[in-house]
Amino acid sequence: MLRRRRSLERWRHPTGVRENMGNVLPAAPLATGAGFAYGRDPGWFERAKGAVMRLSNYFLPTLKETPAGADVVSHQLMLRAGMIEQISSGIYNWLPLGARVLRKIEAIVREEQDRAGCQEVLLSLIQPADLWRESGRYEDYGREMLRIQDRHEREMLFGPTNEEQITDVFRHHVRGYRELPKVLYQIQWKFRDEVRPRFGVMRGREFLMKDAYSFDLDKEGAQRTYNRMFVAYLRTFARMGLTAIPMRAETGPIGGDQSHEFIILADTGESVVYCHRDWLEADFLAEDADAEDPAALVERWTRTYAATEDMHDPARADELGDALIERRGIEVGHIFYFGTKYSAPMNARVNAPDGSKVPVEMGSYGIGVSRLVGAIIEASHDDSGIVWPEPVAPFHVGIVNIKTGDETCDSVAEDLYRRLQEAGVEVLYDDRTEERPGAKFADMDLIGLPWQVVVGPKGVQNGVVELKYRRTGEREEMTPETALARLCRPC
C-alpha cells in the first residue's frame, strides 16, 4: 500500500513532464493528471491539435543528403523523410511521420482480420523457455532467438514468434469442439537476432508483425480457415495499393503441409520469384470477398503460375513461354497450415463429437507490418521521394505556404488548414517562416503526401491556389473553395 502510493507520487513530481510539453503544445492547465485538464479547459485539445500539424511545430527531421550506410531506396527515403532513426544494426526508433504510417498499415490489417472473423489478443513479449522446450523448438531455433535470464536466473526469451504461447493459451481455456473454429491474432513486436540485418526496416531484428493462429477440429475445417485467411490477405494488401502475389512456398522451420507467401515484385527484393505476366494486372480489390465461397476464390487465384525460387517448377513454367517473368520479390505475408505440429506435443486437445480427444488442427498467418512500410516505398517512389498510396499516407494533404508572413497567403492557408481539419481530412501545414519555397517543395515531395496545396503570393492575388497531385506531378490552379471541395470528397 505504502509502496504503491510512493510510486504515484513520482508521477506528479513538480519538475516532471509539464515543462517539456510546453515547448510543443499550448500550455495545458495540468493539475493532478491529464484527464482533469479537459474539464478545466475544454479548448485545450483543439488548440493542441491545431498547433501540432504545423511544420513549425511538427517533429520532422528531414535530411537533404543521403545518410551513409543506407543502400536500398526505401531505407534512404525513410531516413531522409525523418520517419525513422537507426539505433543499432536492424533496430530503429520510429519518429512521428514513420509512426503514423505504421499505424495506418496496422489499422488496415486489423480491419481485415476482424472482417475475416479473427479476434485480437496481445501476448507477452517475453516468454518462458520451458514453453519452447515442450515443442522441441528451444534447441532447434538457433541463435536467432534472443535468450535472456531474469533476476532469478530463470531462462526466458524475447519472442521471435508465438506458436507455443498461443497453443498454451488455447489448452488452458478450450475444452470442446463446439468452441471451434477460432482464429486469434495480435499485432506485436518481435525480435529475431538475424545474422545479417539489412534493407532498413524490411529486414530488421526488431519488427512489428501481425500474427494469427487458427484452431479447427479437423483438416476440412482448417482448410476452410486457411482459405478465408488467404482471401483476407489479398484484400489487405490490395487496400494498401499493393499487388501482393500469392505463391506456393516452403514451410520452413514452422513446419507443416501447406503454405503461401505473398510477394511484392520489386527490384530490391530479397529473393527471385517466377510468375505469369497476368499477375501484373491482377486486381484483388475487385473481388467481393465476403460473398463468394473462399475455396473457389483461392482456386481461381492459385491457378495462374506463381512460385518462389524454392518451389519453382521449370517444366510447368516452360509452358508459359513468353508469359513467364522472372523478377525479385519482397515477402510481406506468409500463411501456413501445419496441423498438429504444436498441438500434439503440447497436448492441446479438444473433445470431439464422438467423445474422443483429438489434437487441434492449427495454422498460422503472418504479415510483416513494419516491413510493409519499406516495401510500399520500394513499390512507390520517384526521384524526388516517396509517393504514398492514399490509404497509408501519413497525411492526406500538405499545405505549402510559400510566403509565410504575407497577410493574404497566411489567411488563405490558415483558412484551408482549419477547414480541412474540421472536415476530418488529415493535413500537414508547412507554415515555416525560415524556409524558402524551394526547401518547402523539396520536403513536401520527399515525404510524399498524395496532395499538395500551394498557396503563393502570385496565386492569391488572383484568388487561386495550386493543387498538385504528387503521383503524377500534375498541377492545377483553382479557387481555395474548389480545392477544398476536391480534397474533402471521399476517396
Add this chain to the structure above:
RNA sequence: CGGGGCGUAGCUCAGCCUGGUAGAGCGCCGGCUUUGGGAGCCGGGGGCCGGAGGUUCGAAUCCUCUCGCCCCGACCA
C-alpha cells in the same frame, strides 16, 4: 558464420600512403539582404579523429587488440 569495406563536427566527406598537433560543404547560432523548386553576404559556436595498448621527441596518420556500422554469400515476416 565465411569474404570485403568503413569509423574524423549534427549530416556528407577530405586529410592517413609519405607522422609535426584538424579541414571543406551542408546544417546550427547572430546580423543584413532575400522569397514560386533545397538563397546570398558578414560574423560565430562546434571534434579525448570509435575505444585501449604499443612504436616515436611527436600519432587522426604506423603496429596490435577491441567495439561498432555497412556490403557480398549461406538463413529468414
